Each structure stands twice: as structure tokens, then as C-alpha cells.
Amino acid sequence: xxxxxxxxxxxxxxxxxxxxxxxxxxxxxxxxxxxxxxxxxxxxxxxxxxxxxxxxxxxxxxxxxxxxxxxxxxxxxxxxxxxxxxxxxxxxxxxxxxxxxxxxxxxxxxxxxxxxxxxxxxxxxxxxxxxxxxxxxxxx
Numbered sequence: 542x543x544x545x546x547x548x549x550x551x552x553x554x555x556x557x558x559x560x561x562x563x564x565x566x567x568x569x570x571x572x573x574x575x576x577x578x579x580x581x582x583x584x585x586x587x588x589x590x591x592x593x594x595x596x597x598x599x600x601x602x603x604x605x606x607x608x609x610x611x612x613x614x615x616x617x618x619x620x621x622x623x624x625x626x627x628x629x630x631x632x633x634x635x636x637x638x639x640x641x642x643x644x645x646x647x648x649x650x651x652x653x654x655x656x657x658x659x660x661x662x663x664x665x666x667x668x669x670x671x672x673x674x675x676x677x678x679x680x681x
Contacts (some may be wrong), residue, residue, distance in 0.1 A: 575581055
């Protein structure tokens with residue numbers, strides 16, 4: 542930067558700004574001082590240390606992400622297996638229900654399927670109550 546002086550029809554004469562010249566000289570001196578004192582080498586070491594630390598953190602984060610993905614996949618697998626098991630159990634229960642219903646309607650088994658052969662749980666012949674009271678069960 543600098544200043545220019547000229548008249549109406551004259552050529553512009555540029556004069557250097559002394560502050561700009563002085564600042565450029567100071568920048569050169571600062572750069573030379575930093576080179577002599579090892580500033581750039583120290584700064585490079587510091588930045589390499591920061592880069593290494595950040596790379597280590599990235600590696601740790603990647604490991605944590607892999608573990609979380611594995612856990613999520615295992616959880617999804619367990620849920621899928623549990624769902625399949627519940628479906629199998631429901632199908633088995635439905636099949637048993639269908640068998641019981643068909644056995645009740647079968648002409649070979651009579652009108653009623655007895656769970657315990659010939660023993661009616663409501664009218665127990667071995668009832669040993671003193672007053673032969675079945676607590677109202679016979680009235681049902």
C-alpha cells in the first residue's frame with residue numbers, strides 16, 4: 542500500500558507507506574526468529590501429538606460403534622427367535638385345541654371328553670365330610 546500524488550493531467554507518483562514497509566520487515570524478522578528458536582519444529586510436534594490423540598480417539602469410537610452394532614444385531618436376532626418361538630407355541634396350542642374340539646365332536650368318544658377316566662370332579666364318592674355337604678357344589 543502507498544499514497545499517490547498527482548495533479549489534474551499529471552502522472553501519478555506512488556510513495557511507499559512507511560508503516561507497510563516496516564510491518565513487512567517485522568514479519569520477516571519474526572519468521573527468522575521462529576526458525577532459529579525451533580518454533581516450527583515444536584509446533585509440528587505439538588500438532589502431530591494432537592493428530593495422534595485424535596486418531597486414537599477415532600479408533601476407540603470405531604471399536605465402540607462395532608460393539609454396539611454387534612449388540613444390536615444380537616438383540617434383533619433374539620427378538621426374531623423369540624417371535625418364532627411364540628408363533629410355534631401358538632401353532633402348537635391351536636393344533637391341540639383343534640384336536641380337543643375334534644375329539645369332543647367325534648362320534649367314537651361320545652358327547653363329552655372326560656379328563657380323569659370316569660371320575661366327576663364335582664361329585665366325589667370319596668367325600669368324607671361329616672354332613673355329606675359338598676359346599677354347594679352339587680347344586681351347580
